[in-house]
Amino acid sequence: MSIRGGIAALIVAGSMVCSMPLAEAATLKTASVITASTVRLSDLFSDLEPGQDRVLGPAPAPGASIQVGGAQLLAIADQYGVDWIDQSASAQVTITRAGRVLDKDYFVNLVRQNLPDAGGGPVSVDLIDFHPIAVSPDDPKPVTLSDLNWDPRSGRFTATIYRTQTTGDSTQDSYLLAGTIHAARRVLVFSHALQSGSVVSMADVTMDDAYTGRAQDRTYTDEADIDGMTLTHSVMAGDAVQERDLHRTVVVHKGDPVLIVFTAPGLHLTASGRAIEDGGKGQYVRVLNLASNMIVTGRPNNASEVVVEAGSSGMPSDAATLRRLTTSSRGG
Known part of the structure; x- marks a missing residue:
């Protein structure tokens, strides 16, 4: 082969090499939001080669995030043969798992759905020391409620909440729900x-x-x-x-002089009396009729007037009766 022919062959070969497509280098993702329960290589790098994607490990809990630092990124790229543009030990990727928050209203409704018969009427549910939790956004039944224990007299209740999809952390997978329930x-x-x-x-x-x-x-x-x-x-x-x-608002005090009033159809009587006990407006109080020495019961209309109702009967005001009534009024 002549020198000229050799040069021509090199030119042709060079042109063939230049015309072959070069594999694109992967690009680092600085942040990823995932929904799966595992982290994949494609959550860290975009533009991977076909078939290069792999599962790297478990994802964070719903709503939580993890950071992958530069040194770990370099090791992962080296292990899986990822050609990464602008490789740097100072790089970092934040991976956040999507989640929805189960708030207080969610758990109040859950308690109502699991409540034994409360008479068919509405109930109020108050939660004590409540903390919302995050779960997978596509989970139709993220938690279950068990062991509901309610004391209708005091209103206090407790129940146990279990995550449907466990995280492996016993402090997160189940916990106690407590509060009060009041029936209408x-x-x-x-x-x-x-x-x-x-x-x-x-x-x-x-x-x-x-x-x-x-x-x-x-x-x-x-x-x-x-x-x-x-x-x-x-x-x-x-x-x-x-x-x-x-x-009770005391209107008539024990010992006060009062006017005893008795009213019936076609009849209106009054008499002087003395209160034997304290009495509030609308409250029955005993008074002594000074004219008849009979003890009658009526309701104070104001500070100086006690109204005796029709049909009310009196009792004799002997010393023993007065002493007994005075003693019971002091005790009451």
């Missing part, structure tokens, strides 16, 4: 806010036929029972009327 009941509630010391009337309360709020003491269902009583502390609209909120 018929109670009086305050119709508007009132300050401490206010005298309550029937116009200040209304009936709630399906109250599901908290009540730490005996509640009322009759407006007449609270009429004229005094608030021991401030209340808000919608609060249940509880025995602890009220005390």
